[in-house]
Amino acid sequence: MATLENRPNTALLVVDVQNGVVEGAHERDAVVANIGSLVERARQERIPVVWVQHCDEGLAKGSEGWRIVPELTPGDTEPLVEKTYGDSFEETTLETVLAGLGVGRLVVVGAQTDACVRSTLHGALVRGYDTTLVSDAHTTEDQSAWGAPPPDQVIAHTNLYWTYQTAPGRTAGTVETKGVDFRGTS
Incomplete structure (x- = not known):
């Protein structure tokens, strides 16, 4: 039901x-394991897997911290989008990649819940995508020293509000x- 024409596919x-x-x-290990199982299922079902990789002053391109975790390996033919902003669509090739794949529906996983995941969810929805958040396949670090709630509450709150998110002609939700x-x- 996305508002994007001729985009029937999911990624x-x-x-x-x-x-x-x-x-x-x-819960890093459990979340990474859930993401890994989804990557494998997507590959088996011939669903595109699109990887997003952040780079900034604290996450220098080519550094160990910048690398995708060793448990997950992008496939040679799977798109890898580099970004420097929270929203994975901002000044990246993501929209072009998704258009080329005919994608109008996104199943979103990753990190950090309260930063790049949240920004990307909203960015996708406002751009016309149906957007599903996998409730047990996203995570964040503890930012409570700076006034944020503990990570389990950040994750729970994001799952709660995304379950009920709506927009004309688009669907959102969690699973x-x-x-x-x-x-x-779903």
């Missing part, structure tokens, strides 16, 4: 699952890893 969008981003993240249906509406 798995893997946002910033990099060493330096998820190093101290809440657990085990309930992801790349061909359907």
Whole structure:
């Protein structure tokens, strides 16, 4: 139901699952395992997997922190989009990549929940994509020293509000890893 014409396909969008981003993240290993299982399922079902990789002063291109975690390996033919802003669409090739794949629906996983994942979810929805967040396949680090809630609450709150997110002609929502249906509406 996306507002994008001739874009019937779904893609798995893997946002910033990099060493330096998820190093101290809440339930890191479980989240990375869930993402890994979704990547494998998408590949088996011939669903495009699109990787996003952040780069900035604290995450220098080519550094160990910048690299995608060793548990996950982008396929040789899978697009890799480099970004410097929270929203994976801002000043990147993401829209061009998705248009080329005929994608109008995104299943989003990754890190950090309260930064790049949240920005990308909103960026996708306002650009016309149906956007599903996998509720147990995104994470963030503890920012409570700076006044943020603990990470489990940040994740729970994001899942709560994205479950009920709406926009004209588009769908949004959340689903657990085990309930992801790349061909359907969940």
